[in-house]
Amino acid sequence: MQKDSTAKTILVAFLLCMVCSVLVSTAAVKLKSRQIENKKLDIKKNLLMATKLIDSTATKEVINETFKNVETKIVDLETGEFVTDVDVETFDAVKASKDPKRNVIIPSDKDLGKIKKRSKLEKVYFIKDGSQIAQIVLPVNGKGLWSTLYGFLALAPDTKTILGLGFYQHGETAGLGGEVDNPKWKAQWGGKVAFDNDWNPVVKVVKGSVIPSSTNAQHQVDGLSGATITSNGVTGLVNYWLGGHGFGPFLSKLRERGGN
Numbered sequence: 001m002q003k004d005s006t007a008k009t010i011l012v013a014f015l016l017c018m019v020c021s022v023l024v025s026t027a028a029v030k031l032k033s034r035q036i037e038n039k040k041l042d043i044k045k046n047l048l049m050a051t052k053l054i055d056s057t058a059t060k061e062v063i064n065e066t067f068k069n070v071e072t073k074i075v076d077l078e079t080g081e082f083v084t085d086v087d088v089e090t091f092d093a094v095k096a097s098k099d100p101k102r103n104v105i106i107p108s109d110k111d112l113g114k115i116k117k118r119s120k121l122e123k124v125y126f127i128k129d130g131s132q133i134a135q136i137v138l139p140v141n142g143k144g145l146w147s148t149l150y151g152f153l154a155l156a157p158d159t160k161t162i163l164g165l166g167f168y169q170h171g172e173t174a175g176l177g178g179e180v181d182n183p184k185w186k187a188q189w190g191g192k193v194a195f196d197n198d199w200n201p202v203v204k205v206v207k208g209s210v211i212p213s214s215t216n217a218q219h220q221v222d223g224l225s226g227a228t229i230t231s232n233g234v235t236g237l238v239n240y241w242l243g244g245h246g247f248g249p250f251l252s253k254l255r256e257r258g259g260n
C-alpha cells in the first residue's frame, strides 16, 4: 500500500474509530455501577438537603451516616396506608409510574403537576428524633417548561409547615427555570404553610416578589425571574402531591394517628 494513498488514510481512520469506540464502550460498561451508585447517593443527598440535616458540602460518608436516621416506608396513595409486602430497597416509583399494572392515570382536572400518570405506591421518608417523627419527606415531581422536575418536599410533624424543597433532577434552563436550584430561592420555602384551614393545598410561587403584608404571604414564594412557566410548574406539582390524589390521604391518616 502506498504511503499517502486514499486506502491507507481510510484504513487509519477506521482503525482509530474502532479503538476509540472500544475504549468508550469499555469505560461506559466499567463505570456503569459507579454511575448508578453516584446517582443513588445524589438522591439521598438532595433528600437530606431538603431536611436541612446536611448542606451541599456534605461528603459521601456524612450523607450515608445521616441517612441512617431516615426510615423509609411505602404508602398506597389511594388509601394512605402503609404497604409492607413490597421491598423498600428495590421499589422504584418512577419505574412503577410507567408500568400500566402499577400506575394510575391522573384525571386531567386533578393533574396539577401535568404528569398524566403516577405510581399507585410511593415511598415516604421519616426523619426520627428518638421515637418521635421530626420530619416527613415526600418525593414530588411535575412538569416545568422543558422537563419533569424530580425532588423532595420536607414537612414538619404538623404535616402543614414546609421545612424545605429541592430538586435532584430537571432539565430547565440554567439561569431561568434552573434557578430552582438556587440556595437563596430554596431557603424561602422553610416555614411556609402548605394548606389553608380546610386542608386544601394552597402553595403558590407568585410572579415577582411576595408582598410580606399580604394575608397569603405564608403560603407564597417569590417567582423565578423570566421563568414563569417553571414557577407555575413548581406551584402545580407541590399542590398536586399534597392534594387528595397525591399524599393527601396519607397525611390525613398521619394526623389522625397523631403523627406516628
Ligand SMILES: Cc1cc2nc3c(=O)[nH]c(=O)nc-3n(C[C@H](O)[C@H](O)[C@H](O)COP(=O)(O)O)c2cc1C
Binding pocket: 145, 146, 172, 173, 174, 176, 177, 178, 224, 225, 226, 227, 228, 229, 230, 231
Ligand atoms: C432559550 C430559552 C430558555 C428558556 N427557559 C425557560 C425555563 O427554563 N423556564 C421558564 O419558565 N421559562 C423559560 N424561558 C422563557 C419562557 O419561554 C417564557 O418566556 C417565560 O417562562 C415567561 O416568564 P416571565 O413572564 O417571567 O418572563 C426560556 C426562553 C428561552 C428563549
